[in-house]
Amino acid sequence: MIGEKKSLFSGMQATGNLTLGNYLGALRNWVTLNEEYECFYCVVDEHSITIRQDPAVLRKRARALLTLYIAAGLDPEKNCIYYQSHVSAHAELAWILNCFTYMGELNRMTQFKDKAAKHADNINAGLFTYPVLMAADILLFQADVVPVGIDQMQHLEITRDIAQRFNGIYGDVFTIPEAYLGKVGAKIMSLQDPTKKMSKSDENANASIYLMDDPDTVMRKCKRAVTDSEAQILYRDEQPGVKNLLDIYCACTGKTADEAVKEFDGKGYGELKTAVGESVVAVLKPLQDEVARLEKDKAYIDNAIKTNAEKANYAATKTLRKVQKKVGFPERIR
Ligand code: ATP
Ligand code: LTN
Numbered sequence: 001m002i003g004e005k006k007s008l009f010s011g012m013q014a015t016g017n018l019t020l021g022n023y024l025g026a027l028r029n030w031v032t033l034n035e036e037y038e039c040f041y042c043v044v045d046e047h048s049i050t051i052r053q054d055p056a057v058l059r060k061r062a063r064a065l066l067t068l069y070i071a072a073g074l075d076p077e078k079n080c081i082y083y084q085s086h087v088s089a090h091a092e093l094a095w096i097l098n099c100f101t102y103m104g105e106l107n108r109m110t111q112f113k114d115k116a117a118k119h120a121d122n123i124n125a126g127l128f129t130y131p132v133l134m135a136a137d138i139l140l141f142q143a144d145v146v147p148v149g150i151d152q153m154q155h156l157e158i159t160r161d162i163a164q165r166f167n168g169i170y171g172d173v174f175t176i177p178e179a180y181l182g183k184v185g186a187k188i189m190s191l192q193d194p195t196k197k198m199s200k201s202d203e204n205a206n207a208s209i210y211l212m213d214d215p216d217t218v219m220r221k222c223k224r225a226v227t228d229s230e231a232q233i234l235y236r237d238e239q240p241g242v243k244n245l246l247d248i249y250c251a252c253t254g255k256t257a258d259e260a261v262k263e264f265d266g267k268g269y270g271e272l273k274t275a276v277g278e279s280v281v282a283v284l285k286p287l288q289d290e291v292a293r294l295e296k297d298k299a300y301i302d303n304a305i306k307t308n309a310e311k312a313n314y315a316a317t318k319t320l321r322k323v324q325k326k327v328g329f330p331e332r333i334r
Contacts, residue, residue, distance in 0.1 A: 007175070008037035009143035011044040011084070011134075014061040015051065016200035018068060020209040020280060021188035023287075024251045025149055029182045031073040033147070039079040040141045040312060041069055046084045046091065047134070050127040051119055064291075067301060068211065071290040076304035084137065086309040089316035093136035094129070096323055100166055101132050105158055111151070135159035140316040142175040150187070151197075153179060170326040174319075188248060191225040194240035212288060215281045222277035223270075233264040233272055242269070245276045252279035 010030065012022065033039055045062045062083060069081050084090050106112065106128055116123045126133075134155050138146055139162075146156055156179045163174040190196045192207040202208050206221055213221070227241040235246050235257040246260050249272075255263075264272050294301060325331070 005036070005038040006144040007040070007142050008033055008145050008147065008180070009040045009042070009138050009141045009177075010147045011042035011047075011137060012065060013044050013048050014058060014065045015048050015053070016061075017210045017212065018065070019188075019198050019200050020211065020248070020284075021198035022200065023072070023211055023283075024188055024248075025182055026147065027069070027072045030079075030147060034075070034078045037145065039074075040143070040315075041074060041079055041081050042084050042137060042312075043069075043082070044084045044134075044137065047130060050124065050130050051115070052122055063301075066305065067291055067294050068287075070301070070304065071287055071294055076308055080308045080311050080315075081304060082308040082312045083305070086305075087140075087312045087316050089140055089313070089320040090133065090136050093140055093316075093320055093323060094133040096327060097132050097136055097139070097162055097166070098129055101129070101135075101158070101162055105161065106131060109154060109158070111155070131155045131158050132162070135162045138177050139163055139174045140319045141312075142319060143177045144175055145180040146177050147180040147182065150181070166323075173322060173326055188251070189240065189244040191221055191244075194226060194244045209280060209284075211284060212291075213284070215285070218280050218284065219274070219277040222273045222280065225273060225276075227269050231269070233261060233267065233269070235261050242272070245272055249276045249279050252276075252283045 010026070012018075012026070018027075030039070030041065043062050043065050045058065048058055048062075066081060066083065069079075070076055074081055109131055112128060112130065115127055119127070131154075135158065138156075138159050146159075148156060156177065160176055163176050167173055167176075188198045190198050190202060190204075190207040191209070192204050196202075196207075198208045200208065200210075206224055209218055209221055222245075225241060225245060227245070228239050230239055230242075233242055233246070235243055237243065246257055249255070249260055250257055253260075264275075
């Protein structure tokens, strides 16, 4: 809880280009939450450097992601949108929480295992303690809810474990956060392998629709989407490619799966793919226009960055000071 509203925290990494999956599964659903919650949306640039980054590219992507948050409809006056690296309390709390987290717990994290396998030449300590920094993100803001995808549930569980352990020793310091899972159908699959999720780190550019893809590219990728040889448009697990296209279509048009199946009754895959492509373009075009408009308004974005970092710092420092006192750090002399 922060103030009268319940508090909400979420973040995204500025690594890679955001996909339609990130938008439909996460970002788009965040927009309406600020009425009910005090919302904090972070660009987690400190997490990004657990994988080697080109500094100029990281800086550019972090700004692009923050701009995208706003373009997607997160009003920076109503939501606190900021860079993790602008609020030093994240790293400070992470250090403290590191001392309350066991190696055995971190060893079980599947994301660590996956990323370590993928980046065998750079298995750094930051990659190992990534979940502790994520716990610090969430606990600093006393978040009641954390909107994340299924893939982040293990990290949320460890966050709860760390918070409970800490509270068990020192009393009620942290709010125990709950996951806030988006609506069903929000898992968008790869266009090239519909059994895998659409992911921004996929090496095959045809597998993902990127939020900044132009209409021609979107149409081309949809037309090349892998389907099957059943030649019927039904919404069922046996046809994962078609099911995914219908999911995308429904998410972009607001139609239900039943409505969509009726609409495409007797039609071919070609028609389905064209309709899906057009529905995606209709969603992405206004978003891209808004990004382009905001990119030109440097002063507006800069002001949002400055004022929101101050807001985030204020809220985060409050929790950090409490924690520092609990663990026995000497008081500050004013
Ligand atoms: P990476 O490929 O770098 O692991 P990612 O594309 O899987 O990245 P994340 O940065 O891990 O994306 O996730 C950001 C948010 O987007 C999370 O809340 C996640 O659950 C959501 N998300 C990611 N991919 C999809 C998808 N295909 N469908 C729905 N939601 C998704
Ligand atoms: N690990 C998350 C990103 C992330 C996050 C967070 C999400 C970092 N800190 C705090 C929610 C709350 C990811 O890879 N999607």
